[in-house]
Amino acid sequence: MPLHNHKVIIDDLFTTEAMAKPLNVHRISRKERNAEAVYQMIHDELLLDGNSRQNMATFCSTWLEREVHELMEECIDKNMIDKDEYPQTAEIESRCVSMLSTLWNAKECTNHAATDCPPAIGCSTTGSSEAAMLGGMALKWNWKARRIAAGKPYDKPNLVCGPVQVCWHKFARYWEIELRELPMEKGKYMSSPKDVIAHCDENTIGVVQTLGTTFTGHYEPVADVHAALDKLQQETGLDIPMHVDAASGGFVAPFMHPEIKWDFRLPRVKSINASGHKYGLAPLGCGWVIWATEKDLPEDLIFRVNYLGGQMPTFALNFSRPGGEVVAQYYNFLRLGYEGYIKVQEAAFAAARYFAAGLEQFNLFEFINNSSKGLPLICWKLKDDATPPFSLYQLSDGLRERGWLIPTYTLPPNCEEIVVQRIVVRHGTSVDMLSLLLKDFKEVIAELTENPPLNPDKKRTSFNHS
Template identity: 55%
Template sequence: MPLWKINTRDNPDIYATAGAVEGLAKTKIPETGVSPEEAYNLVRDELYLDGNARQNLATFCTTWVEDEVHKLMADCIDKNMIDKDEYPQTAAIEARCVHMIASLWHSPEAEETIGCSTTGSSEAAMLGGLALKWAWRDRRKKEGKPCDKPNIVCGPVQVCWHKFARYFDVELRQIPLSEGSLHIQPDQLKDYVDENTIGVVPTLGVTFTGVYEPVKDICDELDKLQIKTGLDVPVHVDAASGGFVAPFLQPELLWDFRLDRIKSINASGHKFGLTPLGVGWIVWRDSSELPKDLVFNVDYLGGNMPTFALNFSRPGGQIVIQYYNFMRLGWIGYREIQSACAENAQYLASKLADLPEIEILYNGKGALPCVCYRLKKPKAAHYTLYDLSERVRMSGWQIASYPLPADMEDTIVQRIMVRHGVSHDAVDQLFLDIRKSLKYLSKNNIKWSDAGPSFSHG
């Protein structure tokens, strides 16, 4: 019999307990429990096997927060956002955030417009898409026209829009890329938009490359199309990442509610909004843009409330932290953080541009704080960027590598996100590790490597 089984001490060492010696349960709930200390330490040890989030430069998501954020999250662990009757102050904080974000995006009715928090930008995007579909369907019915073949037009979009199209029976018309063009070209719209188009979705911060799509030019092109054809096509801006970058780094850029054609905008609080994972935002231009059929009045725990999110019960902590960030940082604080990220991204791009193997596609200037590049001569190399990702991961770095969408599937790129918490020294070390890895790959024939795409859209 193992020694730990005959140990009669009340408080044995955690690593001499059954869980440590025999392992934790994997397929069914164990018959008996253990002490909180044992459960905590052994589960925490499992988490050590994950990658280091601070070195995960594939993700857009926040990986560094202040100690006060941890405390507020703990204070909110029992708050259910949907129960606005029981937690009215948390609901008030959510409403404040909506109005502040609406103001940041220049809503003409920032203090009155409608919007809400969501579990992430994907849910927010789907709400925006649903509002477009419902509004289009209502118009078609009033005109006595069929409404069974809706479509939505976009460029290279995040997977949530593919999900929206499939889940809600909408044709996704994705405009393909071409060499020298990493986003929608406005003059392409005429070939994709018709009377069944519920809306056009430009992306402020394309997932694959980090660039902004030309929102104003797209709206201008739709204005011309309306004059020519009579089609009045609304715009929803997917600002999942750029919605909390452009107002601070490119305040003169016209992409938001200053353009009349834009009806709604979504963004992710847990990306450049700097909150922990689990919050997105959707704001409509004004309350008339959200069809009433999408709003449910629900009796819940003694209160009656309107709800129009896809999820119901969800935690309130991330919303509270969004408000904390607004109070803690202010406009100037956000600008300083995003400027520091952009400066470090541009510094990394300048270093990578000096490497003979690398061709920079986006250098961190004018859009998101990130870098996107490809191999200059991929066919001549006996390795791929997938191999480079695999190699630098040996030093802890996680870098996204993937093919571009149609019609550039043969082009493999890498994208490095420079977020809050990524310092100048970290960028220097990453560059040294990339350079060292490229030297190794150039000297060692690994053409039979099975390394594949490593892509993070979130």
């Protein structure tokens, strides 16, 4: 049979009619399309995204074991909220809550019927932002209940915190709470006990401390603030609870810095949120919130529904959501244990130290954090006496052309004039990979020095297709 007989030859995908013209991407088409062709077009469009492994800005997991990929595929149809239909997935979530409660030193109860020892309680969420908001809501509801019981007004709640992630700004705006975010000072990039106490009053629903700030990676002084709040109560009678935003540090400190008291060992810490999809090593879409005891989660925030089969309590903001991320988190807990998590985090810190040593050789940068004061994160600025013919923004642009995303940003008030860069070293970021990044740093710095930009102070925004 002649090869030129097109009637019997299977068309190459890229020669089919479906691939002959661009898609109308702003309206649903009238006709259906070939599945393979649509997949190929979307697949090819996604090639225009950056390489997540070169995204040094993100705290989120960008490398996952093969077994996690397989479990995610097996769980693609599991709805986390439907505990009647998927009881084993619900049981796995419960086991994870128990493991985290133990990891964060919640008071253990051998007899859950004992009134003096209520067990910890918690749930999975779509991320740490949702978990933080749940913790904040519980603080507000409990504060309101105390105010009502005392016959006092409850219309002016406030929340005291150091430099926080944007989710806390959202929480304050959405729930009409005054956010008393303490300003930074040069050389002091987190809250201090003295500043926290100065901003607390009878309308303070709680104090938030961050274990690994987004801006610089520092652990805030949770235990010192706790002690200051104890003293405040002795002097004024104000009994102010704490919430710890451990989005990243909650899966680092227990393994790398167990001597630091930041968790439920401190009685004022009523709730903790963390991102499973960051240093917990789960895929994107996994967060956790744990309360020290059942009484710390107000009953008013719990809804009970029966229209999915059985009687089911729910207190997350989202309802239907995938169960795969929780199953993958459980896999990591079983797979790694303490020994494995210590190895993983030790490797991240070792890689961070390697990068910091390499960066130091340029004699241009001053470290805000060289990974010795919290997370395996390197944050730096230009030295005060450094006068390169380019800005950090332009250095970021040059590195972006080589595929690297190195965030450049200003610090919060009162340090807006300080421009910094940062890399987050996480699981899958190898020393070899960082050696290539340092090589590109060297080449980009040389290029910018040899051909200085016209405006070395020009700020650049993130690239997008808009």
